[in-house]
Amino acid sequence: KAGVTQTPRYLIKTRGQQVTLSCSPISGHRSVSWYQQTPGQGLQFLFEYFSETQRNKGNFPGRFSGRQFSNSRSEMNVSTLELGDSALYLCASTQSSYNEQFFGPGTRLTVL
Amino acid sequence: AQTVTQSQPEMSVQEAETVTLSCTYDTSESDYYLFWYKQPPSRQMILVIRQEAYKQQNATENRFSVNFQKAAKSFSLKISDSQLGDAAMYFCALLSSNTGKLIFGQGTTLQVKP
Numbered sequence: 001k002a003g004v005t006q007t008p009r010y011l012i013k014t015r016g017q018q019v020t021l022s023c024s025p026i027s028g029h030r031s032v033s034w035y036q037q038t039p040g041q042g043l044q045f046l047f048e049y050f051s052e053t054q055r056n057k058g059n060f061p062g063r064f065s066g067r068q069f070s071n072s073r074s075e076m077n078v079s080t081l082e083l084g085d086s087a088l089y090l091c092a093s094t095q096s097s098y099n100e101q102f103f104g105p106g107t108r109l110t111v112l
Numbered sequence: 113a114q115t116v117t118q119s120q121p122e123m124s125v126q127e128a129e130t131v132t133l134s135c136t137y138d139t140s141e142s143d144y145y146l147f148w149y150k151q152p153p154s155r156q157m158i159l160v161i162r163q164e165a166y167k168q169q170n171a172t173e174n175r176f177s178v179n180f181q182k183a184a185k186s187f188s189l190k191i192s193d194s195q196l197g198d199a200a201m202y203f204c205a206l207l208s209s210n211t212g213k214l215i216f217g218q219g220t221t222l223q224v225k226p
Contacts, residue, residue, distance in 0.1 A: 042217075042219060101159075103157035
């Protein structure tokens with residue numbers, strides 16, 4: 001089985017722009033979660049999608065949004081980028097919410 | 113609020129020796145799961161070991177084992193016969209059965225010396 005894939009792997013944007021990151025889960029996995037990883041804040045939960053519905057949400061501003069498609073692929077969008085949004089964004093998939101999550105390689109976002 | 117605390121930012125171990133990474137957590141729930149994840153320098157997060165809170169028996173995966181003390185809310189990871197490939201950042205994580213959120217500790221960087 002192919003693992004979780006994320007595209008793009010690296011991204012450079014400037015303040016004020018918006019960005020869309022993509023995540024393809026492991027085949028058969030219906031739950032996709034997103035995390036932000038920074039040296040200062042560590043790993044923080046952004047949101048979780050299951051069957052195209054956002055089921056859980058972390059404490060991030062409304063500039064961070066996401067969606068999930070019928071094939072379980074998920075996208076997250078960050079609008080009006082700020083310097084502090086520079087981070088590694090990790091996507092994880094699981095068959096159900098209460099199993100171990102399998103992580104993708106991440107997208108490294110740099111905001112200049 | 114649920115929290116996970118890893119009090120050791122860095123640890124080092126000699127190759128072939130044993131090392132224990134500490135983790136404490138706090139939750140008011142009775143049904144939850146605990147994990148140790150490994151993140152090598154390549155950044156891909158890999159599951160090391162998993163423990164269900166309702167199970168008293170400590171989980172073991174080859175050279176990796178945990179010491180799960182539910183009353184003390186402690187969940188340490190023991191790595192036996194350490195190998196150079198074990199060098200990575202290790203994260204302790206708590207999964208709430210109610211929210212489905214995975215809460216991570218701050219991580220422990222493990223260095224393995226040859």
